[in-house]
């Protein structure tokens with residue numbers, strides 16, 4: 001494995017095998033700058049491009065990743081190779097070292113301006129569990145579920161970076177006396193994996209499954225906060241609306257696809273066979289191991305490799321009608337749930353609709369989120385030569401109102 005001169009990089013999930021992109025501010029109110037994480041430092045990419053250490057046509061001097069995302073696979077690969085050179089060849093150390101800033105000295109901000117946001121529903125176990133909880137006595141899956149990746153368009157403007165406080169939403173919920181209004185009593189999480197689109201498309205130009213890597217830049221973690229009581233009352237017939245749109249948290253780091261070459265695994269076989277536009281020459285899923293912590297207690301470890309619909313199929317489906325892509329579009333996998341109760345990606349499933357409370361390490365019991373609760377979602381994947389790829393974390397704390405109100 002390539003040796004990196006940055007202290008702590010070799011053997012870290014954030015060594016040169018990973019190099020995730022993000023954006024940061026230094027010292028509270030500083031300007032937004034792009035960076036790449038290496039060990040517990042961020043490499044200031046603007047500083048590197050300003051000094052002609054990396055050439056990206058000025059894209060790395062922008063406040064968001066969007067211009068860089070639009071450049072495409074060839075340039076993404078060239079820049080990544082150059083960053084590896086800068087961080088491994090000792091001749092560069094004296095010029096590059098001043099551009100490394102300890103993570104403890106920066107605030108990480110939303111890495112890209114989110115274009116459109118789509119959320120899928122692609123875990124068979126999750127869809128089956130939700131079917132049992134929300135529609136008892138009916139078939140586990142809706143008739144369309146195995147024929148297309150179900151999804152909906154979410155609210156891009158309320159996608160927030162990890163660490164942003166989550167204000168408990170208010171809305172309508174059902175009661176035995178008719179609908180009532182008030183703060184949600186069934187606030188939940190959804191542990192998901194997000195795909196960040198780079199290269200745009202023109203209206204009317206679908207992206208076939210084998211063009212996935214030409215358009216998707218990388219992967220980030222997503223927590224699709226969900227108010228189950230609002231959702232249950234509003235969702236028929238048009239799907240999720242206010243029960244989801246109040247906040248979606250994303251991780252501060254986007255792991256480029258180049259870092260995930262060793263993380264692809266065969267995806268589950270599909271039965272019945274899918275229509276031609278959803279077929280793949282080889283069906284591949286990503287072997288991400290996700291961990292969900294609730295107030296510091298590890299409550300679940302959802303396995304991403306078993307998702308029924310792959311990210312390539314999701315992209316093909318969301319563009320098959322000719323809908324165009326923009327740099328910065330985000331699509332999320334849907335809640336990741338495995339077979340076992342300790343592998344589910346939502347508390348709805350973990351506590352079976354709130355009927356089976358779980359005990360946290362501090363002795364307290366929970367069904368849904370209480371004010372002050374903090375959820376941290378992390379993930380890792382296999383890297384080259386036995387290394388680990390780290391995805392950072394997406395975290396959020398539930399508050400009743402904004403702190404300064």
Ligand code: CA
Nearest residue numbers: 190224334335
């Ligand atoms: Ca979701």
